[in-house]
Amino acid sequence: MKTKSTKIIVAISLALCASASFAQAANSTSSAAKKELITKLLNMQKPSYDMLARNLMQQPIGNLMQGASAAMQQVPPEKREATAKAIEADVKKFVDDNTPLIRDKAAKLAPSTVGAVLDERFSEDELKQLLAWLESPVNKKFGELNVEMQKSLADKLLADLGPTLETRFKTLQQAIGKQLGVSPAAAGASGSTAKPAKK
Template structure:
């Protein structure tokens, strides 16, 4: 019995020792932490855009619903009501975006950081940073918006007729189910951006 207890004690000690070594090995070095922080800094604009999109998407849906509901408002009050709603939604987007952005930036090191540590070694992180800093990458990033706009405009031009027809059919079907007289069908989007309140002035 004493022999078995001694074996168990030694085994437990070895497990603890190996566990401590594994934890030590898993902890990134100071140099690697610095590289990860630099990668996260390059990613911050994307992180902030993600946070804002999470707020703008439900706000856009709310604006679309409000646009339909405005048809029930008396014509002489419709414009003022629309402006008031837009101001309320814009205020919500600005305030909620700031809160969400700050939280996203705060969470990134503990969420994305460990993923970078697991998937990339120091040399790979250095290569990644070199790519972020390269003139080729900067040139490509500058073209990103132009390429998206060009494709979006072409897509809208090609699909406008098909989308408007489907929207009209859907609107008529919904109105029929509700027993309502159908309102004029909404038109297809004319820009590549989602329908959101104007927020350009709020960007920093």
């Protein structure tokens, strides 16, 4: 589970990646105590690497699934359900196989990226304060409640805006269909194929 603090650390790692040569030079001037603090911080980030890996795969898989959804219209209706299930199984296997690969690589790169930033931008005393905060009961409580709070917000957003967004999405579908020269399928037949517009 990603807490607010781990999100900040991961964001720093993505925005301020340092080179390996810089990391080696920086580490050579760091005290043993500071290196130990950085190592402890990096170890605390390991649970977030799984989420990072899944996030990195989200966009390309989303694009792939959009293409597959469009191509599905060419599959005979009686075979669509089985084909969709087969595609979903392939995508799940891909995610399951590659998430550990990215996660493990992230753990290996962390010392030369996240660790380098922590070494350069934080003093030893600041690292101690950061660790104290991350390990504090207040931070742990916030992290545990954060998922619940985000879910509560998301549920409320969907309840309040769901009908409006659905209406607007249908309008967008109709506009795109008009540009493509197709008309939407009969109302209520969600997910069914679009029919060519009569000319």
